[in-house]
Amino acid sequence: ELKVEQNPLFLSMQEGKNYTIYCNYSTTSDRLYWYRQDPGKSLESLFVLLSNGAVKQEGRLMASLDTKARLSTLHITAAVHDLSATYFCAEVAGGTSYGKLTFGQGTILTVHP
């Protein structure tokens, strides 16, 4: 059974600070996805990481993937209030899977002034 574990599950940050969310997964998949969810809303695709060593950046967020360690990170630089949301990582099984995503528990990020 695929397992995807995020930590921390709750993150309270001050504006301007940096922090990293970690995502560990259990299989040898080389595809990892990050989504953002605002309260009561749907999931917005942030990053698609497709190979070992992949790094992608968008604004104050940077995601990376280490398939050997089965670890992805989402780094937040100089946090602002607008980044407050729940962040999910998700992994897709390889082989014959038709793309089923297995999600982590989510990290609830709150950015304070």
Added chain:
Amino acid sequence: EPEVTQTPSHQVTQMGQEVILRCVPISNHLYFYWYRQILGQKVEFLVSFYNNEISEKSEIFDDQFSVERPDGSNFTLKIRSTKLEDSAMYFCASRYAGGPNEQFFGPGTRLTVL
């Protein structure tokens, strides 16, 4: 920009009743999915659908659940006899064939079973 749409946004039903949740995937996408999220919990896979048949389903997707693509645009999830524990947000998603499996999610239907 194309997007996945879902109706209704909120459905309230009595336990034991049938509900149908509707989704219109992005028009040139070929893979379709249903996920659910119980309040405050993680997103869980229910079923994937490709080439007019179920390609994969989870343990949650038991005989009370069914999916259908009744025409060229809609994708539906039916729950035959709802239970209290079916209360959740249900998300439809779709993606292109091939490519990086980037799934685009609809806004969700909040199902409340009383």
